[in-house]
Amino acid sequence: MTTPSNSVRAYAAIAVSVASIALLQNLVIPVIPLIESDLGVGADAASWTMTAWLIAAAVATPLLGRVGDLRGRRATMLAVLGVVMAGNLVAALAPDLGVLILGRVLQGAGGAAFPLAFALLREVMPPARLTGAIGSVSALVGIGGAAGSVLAGPLSAAIGWRGLFEVALSVTAVGALLTIAWIPRSSLRAPGRLNVLSAALLSGWLVALLLPLASGARWGWASPVTIGMFAAAAVLLAAWVVTELRSAVPLVDIRMLAHRSIWPVNAAGLLIGVAVFGFWGYLPLFLEVPADTGWALGLTAQTAGLVLVPLLAGMSLAGFATGAISRLMSLRTQLMLGSAVIGAAVLAAVLFHSAVWQLAVAGGFFGLGVGASYAAMASIIVESVPARSVGVATGVNANLRSIGSAIGSALMTAIVFGSLDAQSRPFERGYDVAWITIAVLALVAAAVVAAVPAVRRAPSEAADPVETAADEEPVLADAA
Numbered sequence: 001m002t003t004p005s006n007s008v009r010a011y012a013a014i015a016v017s018v019a020s021i022a023l024l025q026n027l028v029i030p031v032i033p034l035i036e037s038d039l040g041v042g043a044d045a046a047s048w049t050m051t052a053w054l055i056a057a058a059v060a061t062p063l064l065g066r067v068g069d070l071r072g073r074r075a076t077m078l079a080v081l082g083v084v085m086a087g088n089l090v091a092a093l094a095p096d097l098g099v100l101i102l103g104r105v106l107q108g109a110g111g112a113a114f115p116l117a118f119a120l121l122r123e124v125m126p127p128a129r130l131t132g133a134i135g136s137v138s139a140l141v142g143i144g145g146a147a148g149s150v151l152a153g154p155l156s157a158a159i160g161w162r163g164l165f166e167v168a169l170s171v172t173a174v175g176a177l178l179t180i181a182w183i184p185r186s187s188l189r190a191p192g193r194l195n196v197l198s199a200a201l202l203s204g205w206l207v208a209l210l211l212p213l214a215s216g217a218r219w220g221w222a223s224p225v226t227i228g229m230f231a232a233a234a235v236l237l238a239a240w241v242v243t244e245l246r247s248a249v250p251l252v253d254i255r256m257l258a259h260r261s262i263w264p265v266n267a268a269g270l271l272i273g274v275a276v277f278g279f280w281g282y283l284p285l286f287l288e289v290p291a292d293t294g295w296a297l298g299l300t301a302q303t304a305g306l307v308l309v310p311l312l313a314g315m316s317l318a319g320f321a322t323g324a325i326s327r328l329m330s331l332r333t334q335l336m337l338g339s340a341v342i343g344a345a346v347l348a349a350v351l352f353h354s355a356v357w358q359l360a361v362a363g364g365f366f367g368l369g370v371g372a373s374y375a376a377m378a379s380i381i382v383e384s385v386p387a388r389s390v391g392v393a394t395g396v397n398a399n400l401r402s403i404g405s406a407i408g409s410a411l412m413t414a415i416v417f418g419s420l421d422a423q424s425r426p427f428e429r430g431y432d433v434a435w436i437t438i439a440v441l442a443l444v445a446a447a448v449v450a451a452v453p454a455v456r457r458a459p460s461e462a463a464d465p466v467e468t469a470a471d472e473e474p475v476l477a478d479a480a
Contacts, residue, residue, distance in 0.1 A: 009182035010124040011133055014117045017077065017175030018137055021084055021110035022144020023151075024053065024168055026281075028104070030152040030301060031161040038161070041097050044218055051214040052101045056108025058206045058402050063199055064112030065395030066251055068119060069190040069388055074183050077116045081176040084110040088169035092162045103165070110172075111402070114141055115395035118382050122390050123186050131331070132323020134382055135375030139319020142374050146280065146312050150305040190388035198243050198251035205236035206399070213406040217413045252392055261384045262393070264452040265377050268339060269397050271445035272373050273404020278412050278438035279346050279366060280311065281405075283359065286431055293421070295428040297356060310360045314367025315374075322375035331383075335376035336449045341369030343442035350435050369442075408438060 028035065028049045036046045060080075068076035087106025094100035117137055125133045155164055212219065212229040219226050244250040257263060284304040291298030299307070318338070325334060345366035352358040377397060385393045415434040416426045 006182075006184070007125050007129070009178075010184070011121070013175065013178035013182040014120055014124075015137060015140055016171070016178055017081060018113055018117045019140050019144050020081075020168060020171035020175045021107075021113045022141050023148045023171070024084070024088075024107050024110060025145040025148055026050075027148040027152050027164055027168070028053075028161075029149055029281075030305070031156045031164065034156060034161045035097075035100070039094075039097050039100070045097055048097070048101050049104050051211070052104040053108040054214060054402065054406060055207055055210050056105040057111025058210055058399055059203045060109040061111040061115060061399050061402070062202060062252060062392055062395040063194075064109070065115035065119070065391035065393075066194060067391075068112075068116045069391040070192065070194060072186065072189065073116050073119045073123065073391060074179065074185060077113060077120065077183075078176060078179055080109055080112050080116065081172055081179065084113075085169055085172050085176070088165045088172060092165040092169065094162075111398065112395065114398050115391045115393075118378055118394045119387075119390040120183060122382050122387060123188060124183065129323065130382070131326045131379050132320075134379045135322025135326075136320045138322075138375040138378045139315055139371050142276075142315045142319070142370055143312055146308055146315070149284065150308050150312070153302050153305055188387060192249040195243075195247055195249055195251045198240060198247060201236055201240035201243055202251060205233045205240055206403075208233035208236060209403065210406050213403075213410045216410055217417070221414070252396060253389060256385060256389065256393070257396060259384075260452055262381065264449050265335065265380050266397055266400050267448050268335060268373070268445040269377055270400040270404045270407075271441045271448075272339060272342065272370075272377075273401035274408040274411065275342050275346065275404075275438040275442040275445075276370055276401075276408070277405035278408035279342075279349070279435060280308070280370075281409060282412050282416065282431075282434075283308065283311075283349075283363065286353075287356075287359065289425060293425055293428075299356070307356060307360050308363060310364035311367035311370075314364045314369075315371035316367075318368045318371030319375045322372065322379065325372075326379070331376045331380045332449055334372050335380065336446045338369045338372030338374075338376060339442050339446035339449065341365055342373065343369075343439040343446065345369060346435050346439035346442065350432050350439070373445075411437065 032043065032046045032049070035041070035049065036043060039046075064076060064080060083106050087103045087109070089103075090106060091100055091103030094103055118134060121130060121133050121137065152164060155167065159167070208229045212226045212233075216226045241254060244252055244254045257266065284301070284307075287297050287299045287304035287307055288301060289296035289298065322334065329337075345362050348365070349359055349362040352362070378394060381394050381397050382390055412434050415437070416430040419430060420426060
């Protein structure tokens with residue numbers, strides 16, 4: 001049995017591990033110009049350092065989440081941390097772009113740490129503290145991604161872009177050591193085996209979807225390659241769904257995901273993913289548009305990064321307060337309100353962006369909405385599925401947010417950079433239209449969650465979910 005002191009130590013190990021990997025999500029974005037110069041490559045080629053992480057994480061997240069359910073989350077987490085450390089070392093020593101991309105692929109396997117972390121929290125945390133723990137770790141996922149963008153510029157100026165990966169390697173190593181020392185072994189396992197055909201089909205449609213989403217702007221949205229890959233993604237997705245429905249040992253239980261406790265959360269995750277990256281990922285670019293356009297603020301890259309600090313503070317506040325807030329309102333209500341706040345904050349940025357403080361305030365409220373939404377989504381999934389399915393279920397939700405991020409990036413690129421002035425700079429109207437679009441999507445996410453009735457818990461569902469036996473039938477309960 002886990003004692004309070006042991007659960008605190010286990011939480012600390014999980015938090016450090018998650019933070020070390022979350023930093024890697026956007027770490028290369030501010031230093032892509034340095035990579036271009038140092039390795040002698042163009043911007044298009046250097047952008048593959050970001051695309052490689054995204055695709056590797058998308059494939060690894062559900063697959064390794066399922067492996068963790070089958071073979072043990074602690075052991076799988078250690079394996080993931082080991083692969084990420086190897087990726088950091090490869091990236092730090094990379095002599096050319098090809099090796100650097102290999103390092104980023106290995107780092108991308110770290111995306112699986114997020115669902116594994118939520119599953120481990122369900123194993124080690126007392127039920128009364130589970131929601132708060134999930135909320136704070138969810139906040140760390142978002143905070144780490146944003147912090148990577150903020151810190152990469154100043155750190156690279158001091159230690160070079162390769163030094164960023166050395167720092168990440170050190171933090172990941174600490175996370176691995178703490179995992180070994182402080183997270184207890186568990187005998188909790190899901191029955192069955194890894195469905196290899198389903199894994200191959202899942203990997204195939206994810207790659208076929210994300211690759212053109214990430215590269216379509218460069219290839220051309222109407223090019224045969226782009227259209228062909230989208231078509232292949234649709235075919236492979238259909239084949240994967242049929243395979244899963246017919247399988248006695250599915251990789252992902254489609255019927256479970258279709259339950260009304262789960263599908264609205266996943267739909268919201270996809271839409272929120274679009275909105276989050278569409279605003280957060282492009283706000284620094286908006287701030288850095290030269291002032292001589294007549295409408296822009298013309299900040300430097302480092303100053304623009306500082307404008308994200310209120311966003312980080314908002315995410316931290318909402319994420320770490322989830323446990324306390326859940327005593328006053330349901331997780332579904334938190335998700336609904338968080339999505340609505342995201343939409344309102346983005347609309348505020350459209351209406352008021354003539355001064356830096358206006359965007360900083362909008363960013364702060366945006367962070368509150370993101371922190372509340374991320375924390376509520378993860379908690380609802382963890383509390384609504386049987387213990388043996390937590391890894392893969394949270395992995396699917398994380399993947400949908402990643403797919404949403406890729407869609408958000410493609411949408412922003414198409415709208416904002418689809419029309420440029422004589423100096424190849426975007427117009428103010430492009431940002432307005434793009435941000436209004438993603439604000440509407442965030443509000444739709446809130447509406448979806450609000451429109452689907454909650455499922456009441458049956459008395460038999462009140463048992464501690466961590467004690468679910470390996471042969472127990474799935475139990476789905478809404479975390480309302």
